Amino acid sequence: MREVAIVAAGMTHFGELWGASLRDLFVEAAQGALTAAGTDHLDAIYVGNMSAGQFVGQEHLGPLMADHLGMAGVPSVRVESACASGGVALRTAFLEVASGASDLVLAAGVEKMNDGADVTAILATASDQETEVYHGATFPGLYALIARAHMAAHGTTEEDLAWVSVKNHRHGALNERAQFQRELTTDQVLSSALVSEPLRLLHCSPVSDGAAAVLVCPLDQASKYTDHPVVIRGTAMATASLALTDRRDMAFLDSVAASGARAYEMAGIGPEQVDVAEVHDCFSIAEICCIEALGFAPLGEGRHCARTGETALGGRIPVNTSGGLKSKGHPVGATGIAQAVELFEQLTGASGDRQVHGAEFGLAQNMGGTGASSVVHIFQAV
Secondary structure: OOOEEEEEEEEOOOEOOOOOOHHHHHHHHHHHHHHHHOOOOOOEEEEEOOOHHHHOOOOOHHHHHHHHOOOOOOOEEEEOEOEOHHHHHHHHHHHHHHHOOOOOEEEEEEEEOOOOOOHHHHHHOOOOOOOOHHHOOOHHHHHHHHHHHHHHHHOOOHHHHHHHHHHHHHHHOOOOOOOOOOOOOHHHHHOOOEEEOOEEHHHEOOOOEEEEEEEEEEHHHHHHOOOOOEEEEEEEEEEOOOOHHHOOOOOOOHHHHHHHHHHHHHHOOOHHHOOEEEOOOOEHHHHHHHHHHOOOOOOOOHHHHHHHOOOOOOOOOOEOOOOHHHHHOOOOOOHHHHHHHHHHHHHOOOOHHHOOOOOOEEEEEEEEOOOOEEEEEEEEEO
8 A cells, every 4th residue: 555645735714604605615625725735636536524415405415516626527425424424534535545546635524514404403313313313312412421421430520521621612712713712711611501411512512614625645746745745644443333322331432442543553653652633522521532542541531631731732642732623613524624634734833823843643533423433543744
């Protein structure tokens, strides 16, 4: 397999983008990447998207997006794995380039969630319809069960969860593309409206619109497009049971641990060598569970990391320097690519006030549902 690098990135603002359509957002992000690379050629396009058919009534996104990008004729396909759709689109693009089938591939993600659809019901389609949705379960409810399981097993508190939100909003306040560019206090989080006990409104990621895109090519061709490529050293995916109650331990994300272990093995590094990470904090408890599964904190100890500053900028392992899903926003199909954009910028020294100085290795972890799918990428600056 050939070595593969990211050579350019593009991304829209995330938020309630009423004036832009799904296709507008895709083109803005994709054109940003193409312009940065100085090219108007592509061999293939992968579009990460969870549910445009339900959010905006549009399927068959591959040819639609290629056409609106001015690339009609280029092979283009939608990739779906719930909230991990963007990460899986990147993995698919990596594999196409690594195999030698293509030399320049666009991996993008896009979602338009604020057009009047029943967002809770649409997102619930990523959980088990027979054993969860039929009985009234929603994703806030399912992640509340994960939080309660973690509390029972490890003594985690609501305040521990609140510190994750506080930390990520502190980072997001430095990100001009974030949906919420403002800091929070623990008191604000703990006094916000109860959504599904113990999760409150400010423990939850928002409903978002947005798109992100990266260009990947063989490392030995990267100099055509940039002086600062970022190599994809590891990529892996794993799955778990769709229904939360079928898991051996609701407080531990097996798919995250498995995808992380495989990515570390492929990259030839361990978690202690990662300098900066983006993980899937759709709810504050998710970040705690993810950093434990990825080996950034011992089992049961992830609850302390935001409070002590270990996962903050300047800490031992900065996590979600973009603001994470909580502050940056979570247009579900775009999230995995947006994580890659953040790490591409971190590893090329382009993150401004969020910069992790001297970062060599970055890790992105993107998951679908309650962790029924998880994809991990490990990047290295060269």
